[in-house]
Amino acid sequence: MHVRQVIIIGSGPAGYTAAIYAARANLNPLVVASSVEAGGELMNTTEVENFPGFPEGIMGPDLMAKMQEQAEKFGAEVLYDDVVGLEIDGSVKKVTLGSGASHEADAVIFATGSAPRKIGIEGESRLSGRGVSYCATCDGFFFRERVIAVVGGGDSAMEEATFLTKFASKVYVIHRRDELRASKIMQDRAFKNDKIEFIWNAEVADILGDDAVTGVVLKDTVDGSTRELALDGVFVAIGYDPRTHLVHQKLELTSDGTVWVDGRSSRTSVPGVFAAGDVIDPTYRQAVTAAGSGTVAALDLEHYLAALGEAGAPAPDVAEIDGLPGAEADAAAVA
Ligand code: NAP
Numbered sequence: 084m085h086v087r088q089v090i091i092i093g094s095g096p097a098g099y100t101a102a103i104y105a106a107r108a109n110l111n112p113l114v115v116a117s118s119v120e121a122g123g124e125l126m127n128t129t130e131v132e133n134f135p136g137f138p139e140g141i142m143g144p145d146l147m148a149k150m151q152e153q154a155e156k157f158g159a160e161v162l163y164d165d166v167v168g169l170e171i172d173g174s175v176k177k178v179t180l181g182s183g184a185s186h187e188a189d190a191v192i193f194a195t196g197s198a199p200r201k202i203g204i205e206g207e208s209r210l211s212g213r214g215v216s217y218c219a220t221c222d223g224f225f226f227r228e229r230v231i232a233v234v235g236g237g238d239s240a241m242e243e244a245t246f247l248t249k250f251a252s253k254v255y256v257i258h259r260r261d262e263l264r265a266s267k268i269m270q271d272r273a274f275k276n277d278k279i280e281f282i283w284n285a286e287v288a289d290i291l292g293d294d295a296v297t298g299v300v301l302k303d304t305v306d307g308s309t310r311e312l313a314l315d316g317v318f319v320a321i322g323y324d325p326r327t328h329l330v331h332q333k334l335e336l337t338s339d340g341t342v343w344v345d346g347r348s349s350r351t352s353v354p355g356v357f358a359a360g361d362v363i364d365p366t367y368r369q370a371v372t373a374a375g376s377g378t379v380a381a382l383d384l385e386h387y388l389a390a391l392g393e394a395g396a397p398a399p400d401v402a403e404i405d406g407l408p409g410a411e412a413d414a415a416a417v418a
Contacts, residue, residue, distance in 0.1 A: 086187045087113055089384055090178050091159075092166050092329075093194030095123025096370045097360025099150035100377030101192045101384075106157035108385050113186060114154065114161045115178065121163055122147035123196050124323070124361075125370055127218045129246055134370055143220075146370070169329050171356050190355045190387055192380045193330065193342065197323035197361040197368070202234065206290030207319070214296025214316045219243035222318075228252045229315035232299065234287055236260060240320040241269035247318065248278040255312070257282045259304050282312075290317055325362045334358070339365035349380035355391075357383050 089105055091098050094116035105112040116122070125131065128143030137146075151161060168179035171191060179185040199217035201207060207215055216222040219233075223246060231251045233244040236258035244254050256273065261283040263270050273279050282301065288309060289300040298313045325341045327334075335343040335352035342351055342358040349357040359380035360373035 084185070084187050086175055086189060087111065088188060088388055089113070089190045089192060090115065090176070090186055090188040091192040091194060092169075092178065093117075093123065093192075093196055093360065093362075094121050094151070094161070095125065095147075095194065095196045095360055096150065096373040097196070097362075097377035097380070098123070098192070098194035099147070099154050100374040101194060101359055101381040102154035102159040102161075102377075103150070103157060104378055104381030105192075105384060106154055106159040108381070109158075110384070110388070112154075112159045112192075113188070114159055115166050115180065116151075116161050116163050118163050118165050118181065121161075122151070127220050128242075129220055131370060150374075166329055169333065171330075171333055171353050174355065176355060189391060190357065190384050192349070192377075192384060193334070193351070193356060193358040193362060194360045194373075194377060194380070195326040195329065195362050196373075197325045199319065200322045200324050202287055202319055202321065204287065204289055206292070207317075210290055210292055210296050210317075213294060214292060214314075215290060216316065216318050217320075219246045219318055219320075222316075223247050223250045226251050226316050230313070231255070231316035231318065232257050232282075232287075232312070232314050233318045233320055234258075235320040235322070236263040236265060237320070237322060238265045238269050239322070241265040241273045243318050243320045244279050245269075245272050245276055248276055251278065251316075254279050255282050255314070256280070257285050257287060257299075257301065259286050260284065287317070323361065323368070325365075327362060337365070341365050347379070349376065349383045350387075355387060357387075 088110045089112045091112050091114045102112045102114050125143035130140040132140045164180040170177040175187050176191045177187050227250050230253045232255040233240050234257045244256050247254050284304045285301045287299050288302040291298045302309050337343050342363050344363050351358050357380040359376040
């Protein structure tokens, strides 16, 4: 089998930025973009107002289309398929796809992003797609003149609640504390919106309905009392969990559940496997930080392949590669 230089798993800002850099370095990257989630979380976003270079804002899907176009322009190959198997122990990495095809490469960049977090209650999974949603831009349209709730107190919850007021007659925001985590600008926008009503200090203890959502059971987080609230839909926006299922037991993870990387680099616990974007980031999780992280991964990859070429097999130890972000941290740790 032809052994490529690099396979990039993931097609969000981290994956496509890594692909742009790797393609410009003539590394002919193969991007496995996913069959249904190609483009990542920005595909579920409306207007992106904080990506530098777009003062008028840009729609999330348009931004991702531009990133893909830029990667392909320099020679990246994009496959709309899902990785179902990953063998990364040896010096040649093997990636098996849902189609049954497999590809091999000297290195892998793992940029699978994160998935919406679930509340974890019975009614949530039973009524998912029947009034329970994780994507306002995908499903908001179905709730014209309906009463709905958004669960969460972060930027995602504010963004979804504000967006959903275009359709719904009323949007409750249910938050477990009496203070939001969201940025000031997003909070202010939601507070100013007449259709949004905040329910503070409340957790969703159950979601009610047989075939469709009819309401929720709210539990007061201060006094423990419960009450029912009639609703037609529930949008869950309580954060994201890194998508690491492919690398459990294969790559070291952190206590946050993200893939462990060495200092500020993208080097994982396995030589030749680099990770970038939300899958390594429990804190910032912005499109632009993910893009920067993809750049780091592509540059680390270039150094790795260069060292591999000079030394021949076997692959160099990660600590032996000089000049990489995190190298100072290694030195400090040794000292
Ligand atoms: P987040 O900032 O982690 O906020 C999650 C919210 O959900 C918090 O308010 C949290 O409550 C609540 N929560 C978490 N687990 C819960 C549970 N089991 N039950 C009930 N509530 C729960 O997540 P996010 O809003 O998705 O934002 C993630 C990142 O993306 C952030 O860095 C954010 O700035 C960024 N983002 C930016 C934009 C933008 O700039 N336009 C838009 C969306 C997201 P507590 O506050 O009590 O912890």
